[in-house]
Amino acid sequence: MSSRERILGRVRRALADAPGEDVPVERGYLREHGDRSVEETVELLAENLADYRAIVHRCTAAGLPATLAGMLAARGAKTVLVPPGLEPAWLADAGTEQVPDRAGSTPHELDRVDSVVTACAVAVAETGTLVLDGGPDQGRRRITLVPDHHICVVRVPDQVVSSVPQALERLDPVRPLTWISGPSATSDIELDRVEGVHGPRTLEVVLVGSQPSEDVNS
């Protein structure tokens, strides 16, 4: 008998003796927490991102190239990794050398790049989470992992949802997903939180809206 049959047989026997009906799943929980306007939801996203030590910027679509150029310059980045489908205009003003992500590029090559700029698939306000789904403007999972500095552009309000249930509805499980809430962190040493163990130590988020707005904490 194969182990598959052995295990399934054991499971079936274990359940055959069990009396009682199947347990219905009731979803009495909320689809989102609180009653917020669209602006308030974006505001909450910015607050929760900042609370988890991401650096949050805001600008208009027209101001995005200048904002990104400024951020890369402030960081002193010499090279920036670019996913294949990133809107070329976004980095038009940046003086930083652009490194396209190629299937053949090795982890060591990625490790030598200073920064990476990506879009995202959806952002969750209540948890301060960005979700990347490997789309052409976000690239492969590894490019937002190995470089030490990740800039993620979020279109507000259309890419922002309030809650985890709303995010899952929007996402395609067939795609590889990466949920990012703040920079890499550990609390393994006496539960002191330390940023940046293995992933990017700096996470910067640009909230791009139609309305000009003040920077949140930059």
Next chain:
Amino acid sequence: MSGTFVGMPAFPEAAHEAVHNQTLRGNLRHATHTIRAKRAKAVSEVSDWAELREAGKRIKDHTLRRLDHYLVQLEESVVAAGGTVHWAADADEANEIVTRLVKMTGESEVVKVKSMATQEIGLNEALEAEGIRAYETDLAELIVQLGKDRPSHILVPAIHRNRGEIRDIFEREMSEWGRPAPEGLTDTPAELAEAARLHLREKFLRAKVGISGANFMVADTGTLVVVESEGNGRMCLTLPETLISVVGIEKIVPTWQDLEVFLQTLPRSSTAERMNPYTSTWTGTTDEDGPQNFHLVLLDNGRSDTLADEVGRQALRCIRCSACLNVCPVYERAGGHAYGSVYPGPIGAILSPQLRGTASEIDASLPYASSLCGACYEVCPVAIDIPEVLVHLRERVVEGGPVVREGNKVVLKPAKGHAAERAAMRAARWAFTHPGVLRTGQRAASRTRRLHPRTLPGPGRAWSDTRNLPPVPAEPFRDWWQRTNGGKEGGK
């Protein structure tokens, strides 16, 4: 389960040692109290916590009730997405499968994401025996591995170590395993984390094989989910060419939507965060992104036996958040090692004796490693009634009875060590139903109290080995009550 803990003394003995270790108690007290307070705050942010908890419980119960159906569905989904599924009835079989898969790649080292399932089966040791080196990449697991130590907490395996101890371990051991610790390493957490980053990065960048567990497997899509903080998980899940995930069969949820419950309850319960820094989900393989070979090893190893127990099966709902450890007064004092299993604390006290059976001394002692205060049940995000299962297992140990082991029904004999306890209880029952006997006995005890030994002689010795005998009062309560007219007339 793993051979790692074979030869462990029973819980009371191990705990007796641990409670006298001042450093350990200090480290543990600091850690559990910190995380306890943070968790309460994170949970209070969510107004529908009770409903989420109930939904999580019901989703898991529903899944367990039809586990055979969902296992087959999961297998189909994973295969359709480009993965390969293996079934392992026990630890040895799982280790053989993983070893064979690693050997097929031609590699002699692997990077590992922290995984309870691979600890449970003793995978690292099995790989080592076959000449394959497994590198733990979670910071706490690294500390444990370099320190030739054992994990003592589900979430923070090195919770029993303070920064000074960690610094010493890094300085002494890192060079044995790869890049040495930087010169002049201090004990600040930031510097220690940086040392780990440098040490592990060279391993991540060259690794061809990654090994993980999973927090959840989604039956209808074939998606696996890993929840983590550091990014070491992402490194292991995306940089290697081959990924092998060893996952317990109880980790299934039926649908993609079901994740909306657990992705809210797990982070808040475990690390007290709104969301953990990184969550990775993958469905089979994706061209040019991540591993191109994906193997899922479905692990039974006592789970189907646990499923056969009507009271005990609720332990299989566990999502390994570790909230029950952090509130447990027994865990806080005894530490994780005393439980003699990779699953310490209240959940370990009910999970280990079910997965492994209660034949060994340590497993028979685990249901007693609790004060039954109920705090673990209160914090459990899937509402496992741990005290109920503890009492059920105590009865099993003392009275014996029918259980399922490796798929077969067997009848357990009453545990030997408990003969004296049963005799004592019978004697007590008799004394309490004969008031004259009780009064005489109490007076005799008070008069002779200075002569009482600190431990019981004869068959009672086993009991008092692990418990302090209560001091006998100078006067029985009943006499005092009569003498003072119920305390109204004062008197000593």
